[in-house]
Structure formats: structure tokens, C-alpha cells
Amino acid sequence: MSNTNWSRRSFIQQGAILGAGLGMLPLISWKAPGSGDFVEFISPIDGDMLHVRDGKQLKNGVGVKVKIKPVAPGKINLTINNIQAKEESGNYTADIILKGFENKISVCDTLTGRKSTITVFYLSKLNNQYRLSVDDAIWFLKDIHINAAVYTSVFDNPFMGLLRSLHEAYGTKVHINLFYETDGFNLSQMTDKFKKEWARNADWIRLSVHAKAEFPDDPYIHAGYGEMYRDCHAIRTQIQRFAGKEVMDNTTTLHWGQVPVEVCRALRDEGYKIQVCDFNVDNDLPPCSYYLDVPHRRHINKRFIWRDNKEKIIFVKSSIIIDTVKLQHIKGFLDSYGENNIIPPYVDLLVHEQYFYPDYKNYQKDYREKLTAAIEWAQMHNYTPGFLSECVI
Incomplete structure (x- = not known):
């Protein structure tokens, strides 16, 4: 399925309409390789990550x-x-x-x-953890670059200041997925003035790869191994240069996330063994499911985590895209998992950076309140802060 008729804006709008209707998901069964018609595994199936x-x-x-x-x-x-x-x-x-x-x-x-x-x-350590993950991120780094001579801390940047305030209030851990470039800036220009500060905060901040740039949509839908490896390596190299290896992780969310298996292999070989996405299925949203087929997408929607044993890649489903849901519906959206008896063992609270900025055409003035509502839901349901790399061991 191609996403070429989807824009980010239409995806956000449609997600707000369809997202709350989770419904009951059908089970899949699994025939182990070489088993013929002998037996089918209903639960668990090959690659399930139990907790x-x-x-x-x-x-x-x-x-x-x-x-x-x-x-x-x-x-x-x-x-x-x-x-x-x-x-x-x-x-x-x-x-x-x-x-x-x-x-x-x-x-x-x-x-x-x-x-x-x-x-x-x-997974002995996977039990009621959550993180805040940020996609489409680069504007905050551009601002730090422009103000490198003025800022005394990365947290002088308003977006980073917001994230720190959430960490201080709730202990929230934040994973940020980066573009390599945006208008007038790329990561090779980012100052390393604050490298030690990044490292000091690596216990709650992680940086990883998202894509080369925001546009075009679906940048890797027809990509090969080499293109993804090149872009991934370029971003990782710059992260290590300006922020240090301490903030790097084995987890990422790829931009749009509809790609051939070779793209996921390139991410894996660059260290990203855990790949997060939406895994849309049985709705009109773009798949955002890497290379997985419909039965396995349905399975991940039920389990939230699954490992492709052939490719040695772990897939994790985001629990909510915060900017697609109105403030007053966020807690109800997350409650619907329990109502459908599909409770996530790990909650990924996903948001996109650009909606934070007043000069952005789709600015959401309640951005801070939305993040707070999602985090408070996690806290009230006994989820504690944790990176996936700390839980999937």
C-alpha cells in the first residue's frame, strides 16, 4: 500500500477521527518453519516477547x-x-x-x-514503563545553533526547557528522533559547546535517527539498504560529535515507517535493533508498519511488541500520537486500551516537535497541556519512566 496521497496534515486529521476506535483484534496463528500441517501456535507465536x-x-x-x-x-x-x-x-x-x-x-x-x-x-524488566518520544525533531537544534553564543545551556531553548520541566515534575524520560537537515541548517553545523551537558542528562534524554528531512513524505518507501545506511550513519555520526555516545540508543522511529525490509536491515546494522511505529491496520490510515504484513500488524496491535526472528529486529507499537488527539480526549483514548482488554506493557507517548511553535501553520497552543495529560495518565496507571533499551533486555 502506498502512502503517496497522504500528507502529514491529513494523517494527523484522520488519526484524530479514527484513533479512538480500537476494537477487538483477530488472533493470528503461526506455523513454525518445516512443520507442514502438523501444528499451529496460537499463543505465543514465534517471536513473541513475553512479560x-x-x-x-x-x-x-x-x-x-x-x-x-x-x-x-x-x-x-x-x-x-x-x-x-x-x-x-x-x-x-x-x-x-x-x-x-x-x-x-x-x-x-x-x-x-x-x-x-x-x-x-x-522480558523480565518489561512491566509498566513509559517514555515520551518526539518525532520530526530538528528545529530546536537549529535554534541552539543560531544562539550558541548566547545560550549557556541547551535548556535555554524553549522546547528543551519544556522537556526538562516535564522531567523535573514527573521523572519522564524523553527519546528524540532527529532529521539530518531542515531549511538553512543541518546537523554538521550543530555546536558541540554543550556536549558535556548532553552527557550529564543522558539518564533521561536520548537522541536517534528519524530521516534525512521532513519532505518528501514516505522518503524511504522505495529506498534500498545503501540509502538508509548512508542517512542513518550521517545522523549517528553527528549525534556522537555534538552530544556524545552517552545519549545514543538502540531504538528509533523511522519517518513514516513504510519501507522495504532492506531499509530495516540497514537500521539494524547501524545499531537500531528496536524499531517503533504505528502499525496501522483495519482502518484508512497509512500503514506506517515497516515491511510487516497485515496478520503481523494485527498481532502487534494486540501485543505491542514482537520480534522478527529471521531479521533479528524488535518492533514496538506507539500507544498514542498525542498531536492527533484533542486535549479533552487524550485520557479517554488511552483508557480505551483497557476497555478493549488490550493493555500495553510499555507505553510510548509519541508527539511531533513542530506543533510546539506559534509560528508553525498548525500550531497547537495546548501542546504543553497535551503532553502533561498523557504523562499524568501514565503516572496514574502506575507506569514508571523507562527507555525501551532499559526494558527490552
């Missing part, structure tokens, strides 16, 4: 007991990791303990010896 909400945490905290649910036809006798499975009308279950990061789930028919295996993961 304490998916089962019962062991008393010592080193593992979690989860229920494995395969489906298999015909007369068979299934064991799951050598534990006898319970059967009812072709549906099988067994409680399995997951320990450590990577876990193999093997289903075997003891009557024939047929065996099928998937790989899932246990």
Missing part, C-alpha cells in the same frame, strides 16, 4: 509460568517442552516456565515423533 502480565511470575523473580496454546488436527499425543499437554477439541495447553531472555518452545507428537519449535523471549 509478567503474560503469566505468573516465579517467587524468586527469575522466570514466568505461561500457558502455551497450540492447535493440531487428528489423533495425536502432544507434549510441550516434554510436558504432557491437555487436549480439548484439538486445542492443546501446557504451562511452561520461561527463564532467561531466549526460550525454545517445542511441541512433539509422541505417536509419530513429529516436532515443531518456535523461539520466544522473556
Whole structure:
């Protein structure tokens, strides 16, 4: 599906209309490679990243007991990791303990010896964290560049000042995804005067790649490995130069996020093993789902996190695009996850930088209040600040 008829403005407007209707999402099943028609995994599927909400945490905290649910036809006798499975009308279950990061789930028919295996993961530190992530970001850096001789701190910049005030009030951690260039400025011009200050604040600020520039829309929809690797490397090089390696991370959100698999491979090879996006499906919004097909997008909308084991890339769904939702609807939008029994284990509160500025044509005068409302929702629901790189271990 192409996004070529979408502009950022129409995306924002349509998102505000459709975003609150989450609905119940259909399940997908997974046939492990080489399994033929022997067995399908209903829950978990290959690449699922499980956490304490998916089962019962062991008393010592080193593992979690989860229920494995395969489906298999015909007369068979299934064991799951050598534990006898319970059967009812072709549906099988067994409680399995997951320990450590990577876990193999093997289903075997003891009557024939047929065996099928998937790989899932246990995230012991993923449980009720959130972050504020900022997309389309570069204007604040241009302002710091222009005022390098005047500013004594990066927080003299109004946008950075806002982010610091949110951190001071709530402990919020902020991940900023950068363009390389905008009108009259690119990252190679950014002063390194504040490099030590960036490093001192790396416990709550991270910088990463977004795209070369805001326009055209869908800049990488037909890109190859080389183009993405080049742009990604250029941005990472400049971040390290002016802000230091301390603020760099293994997580990013790619601009528009509708790309061939080669683009995601380039990001992965440049260190971005966690790739965040909207994963739109079953609505009229642009997919923003990297290279994933509809069944896997539906699965991520239910799970919020999934790993493509073939490509060794972890995908995470944003929970809200704050600037697409009216202030009075933000808490209701986030509440709708619980109402639909789809509760995110990690909440990514996404916003775009440009709506902060009064001289921007689509300026949102309640920008600060919107961020505050989203963060307060997270706090009230017992989410604590944490970067994805700290939780997905």
C-alpha cells in the first residue's frame, strides 16, 4: 500500500477521527518453519516477547509460568517442552516456565515423533514503563545553533526547557528522533559547546535517527539498504560529535515507517535493533508498519511488541500520537486500551516537535497541556519512566 496521497496534515486529521476506535483484534496463528500441517501456535507465536502480565511470575523473580496454546488436527499425543499437554477439541495447553531472555518452545507428537519449535523471549524488566518520544525533531537544534553564543545551556531553548520541566515534575524520560537537515541548517553545523551537558542528562534524554528531512513524505518507501545506511550513519555520526555516545540508543522511529525490509536491515546494522511505529491496520490510515504484513500488524496491535526472528529486529507499537488527539480526549483514548482488554506493557507517548511553535501553520497552543495529560495518565496507571533499551533486555 502506498502512502503517496497522504500528507502529514491529513494523517494527523484522520488519526484524530479514527484513533479512538480500537476494537477487538483477530488472533493470528503461526506455523513454525518445516512443520507442514502438523501444528499451529496460537499463543505465543514465534517471536513473541513475553512479560509478567503474560503469566505468573516465579517467587524468586527469575522466570514466568505461561500457558502455551497450540492447535493440531487428528489423533495425536502432544507434549510441550516434554510436558504432557491437555487436549480439548484439538486445542492443546501446557504451562511452561520461561527463564532467561531466549526460550525454545517445542511441541512433539509422541505417536509419530513429529516436532515443531518456535523461539520466544522473556522480558523480565518489561512491566509498566513509559517514555515520551518526539518525532520530526530538528528545529530546536537549529535554534541552539543560531544562539550558541548566547545560550549557556541547551535548556535555554524553549522546547528543551519544556522537556526538562516535564522531567523535573514527573521523572519522564524523553527519546528524540532527529532529521539530518531542515531549511538553512543541518546537523554538521550543530555546536558541540554543550556536549558535556548532553552527557550529564543522558539518564533521561536520548537522541536517534528519524530521516534525512521532513519532505518528501514516505522518503524511504522505495529506498534500498545503501540509502538508509548512508542517512542513518550521517545522523549517528553527528549525534556522537555534538552530544556524545552517552545519549545514543538502540531504538528509533523511522519517518513514516513504510519501507522495504532492506531499509530495516540497514537500521539494524547501524545499531537500531528496536524499531517503533504505528502499525496501522483495519482502518484508512497509512500503514506506517515497516515491511510487516497485515496478520503481523494485527498481532502487534494486540501485543505491542514482537520480534522478527529471521531479521533479528524488535518492533514496538506507539500507544498514542498525542498531536492527533484533542486535549479533552487524550485520557479517554488511552483508557480505551483497557476497555478493549488490550493493555500495553510499555507505553510510548509519541508527539511531533513542530506543533510546539506559534509560528508553525498548525500550531497547537495546548501542546504543553497535551503532553502533561498523557504523562499524568501514565503516572496514574502506575507506569514508571523507562527507555525501551532499559526494558527490552
